[in-house]
Amino acid sequence: MPKPRPPMPIPFGWFVISYSDELAVGESRAVEYFGKELVLFRTESGKPVLLDAYCPHLGAHLGYGINESSGQGGRIEGETIVCPFHAWKFNAEGYCTEVPYAKNMPPKVQGKQCLQTYPVVEDNQVIYAWYHPDAAAPLWEVESFPEANSDDWAPLQRFEWVIKTACQEMAENGADSAHFRYVHQTATFPETELTYDQHYSLGVQRADMQTPKGMVKGSITSRGIGPGQGFTRFEGIASTFLMGNVTPIDDETVHVRFAFTQPKVNGQVKEGGVNAAIIRDICKQLDEDKPIWEHKMFRPQPALCDGDGPIARFRKWYSQFYTEPLAAS
Numbered sequence: 001m002p003k004p005r006p007p008m009p010i011p012f013g014w015f016v017i018s019y020s021d022e023l024a025v026g027e028s029r030a031v032e033y034f035g036k037e038l039v040l041f042r043t044e045s046g047k048p049v050l051l052d053a054y055c056p057h058l059g060a061h062l063g064y065g066i067n068e069s070s071g072q073g074g075r076i077e078g079e080t081i082v083c084p085f086h087a088w089k090f091n092a093e094g095y096c097t098e099v100p101y102a103k104n105m106p107p108k109v110q111g112k113q114c115l116q117t118y119p120v121v122e123d124n125q126v127i128y129a130w131y132h133p134d135a136a137a138p139l140w141e142v143e144s145f146p147e148a149n150s151d152d153w154a155p156l157q158r159f160e161w162v163i164k165t166a167c168q169e170m171a172e173n174g175a176d177s178a179h180f181r182y183v184h185q186t187a188t189f190p191e192t193e194l195t196y197d198q199h200y201s202l203g204v205q206r207a208d209m210q211t212p213k214g215m216v217k218g219s220i221t222s223r224g225i226g227p228g229q230g231f232t233r234f235e236g237i238a239s240t241f242l243m244g245n246v247t248p249i250d251d252e253t254v255h256v257r258f259a260f261t262q263p264k265v266n267g268q269v270k271e272g273g274v275n276a277a278i279i280r281d282i283c284k285q286l287d288e289d290k291p292i293w294e295h296k297m298f299r300p301q302p303a304l305c306d307g308d309g310p311i312a313r314f315r316k317w318y319s320q321f322y323t324e325p326l327a328a329s
Helices: 167-175 177-182 273-295 311-321
Strands: 013-019 028-033 036-042 048-052 080-082 089-091 096-098 120-123 126-131 157-163 192-197 200-206 209-211 214-216 219-225 229-235 240-250 253-261
Touching: 013 028, 013 036, 013 229, 013 240, 013 253, 028 240, 048 120, 126 240, 157 273, 167 192, 167 219, 167 240, 167 253, 167 273, 167 311, 192 311, 240 273, 253 273
Parallel strands: none
Antiparallel strands: 013 126, 028 036, 036 048, 080 089, 089 096, 120 126, 157 253, 192 200, 200 219, 209 214, 219 229, 229 240, 240 253
C-alpha cells in the first residue's frame, strides 16, 4: 500500500540544479525539477540559463537533440538555444529571436516571452535557480561560502541521492533531537541551540571530544538560507565544511547533493584517517534516515512530547516558504 501523499507543495527559494563543472560552455541538457520539464544550458559567453523545456511552436523538448543518448539537447549559438526540431532560437529571457525559414515572426511569439525563465546564480561551485510557484522575483540573495571558493580548501567530495520524500521532511531532522539517539545511535541526545530569523535558520551544537591527546573542544554549526541553500561546519578534530543541498524534483521526490571540503595542510589535501571517517559517518547517517523518510507519512498535527526538540517552532518558520498554508489533516 503506498504511503499517503505528503500534504505539502514545493517550497519556494534558491535550489541547486547542477555543479558548475557539469555544464560546459555551449552545452545544453534536459533536467527535471520543481515538478517541471526544463532545459539547462550555458551560452557561449559562459552564462548558465534555465528555461521551460517545450518549444511553443510544435512542442519539441529543447533538452533533447537528434542523438538522445549523447545527453546533449538543442545546440547553442551565441546567447541562444536552437530548437532541435525546426531551429527556432530562444534567448536567456525566454524570447524567440529567430525563425530561420519564416518571412515574419509568428504573432504568438513576436515580442513576447514564450518560455518561462528562472533566475540563476552561479556561486560556491554550483548553479542555483530561483523557484516560486507564482514566478515571483527572488526574495533574498544566494549566500557565498568562503570555504567553497578558496584554494586553501580541498576540492569538493560529492555524494548524491534521489529520495522519495519532501524537502520539509528532510529539513525537520535538524529540530528532531530524539531521532539522533534511536536512529543514529548517538550516546546522548544532542543539545542544539536553534534560532530562526526571517529566511535564516541557525543551529549550534557544542561537542567536546575525548582524544588520546586529551579533550578537544568541538562544535557543529548549521545554517539554512531558505529551504534550498545551507551548510554545516564541523569544528574540532578535523574541520569539515558540508554544503547540504536539497532540490525538489517534484512534490514527493528530492535530489540531495552533499559536497564536503576540508582545509588543506601545508597546501596539501589531507586524505584518509579522521578526515575521511567524518565524511563517511555523515553519509551513513543520511543512509540511515533514507528508509524512514521514504516510508513515513506526514502528520500535520503530531503528538509531540518534551524531549522531541523544537519541531513546532521549525514548522512555523518553514511555513513561510509556501504560498498557501498546509492542510490541517
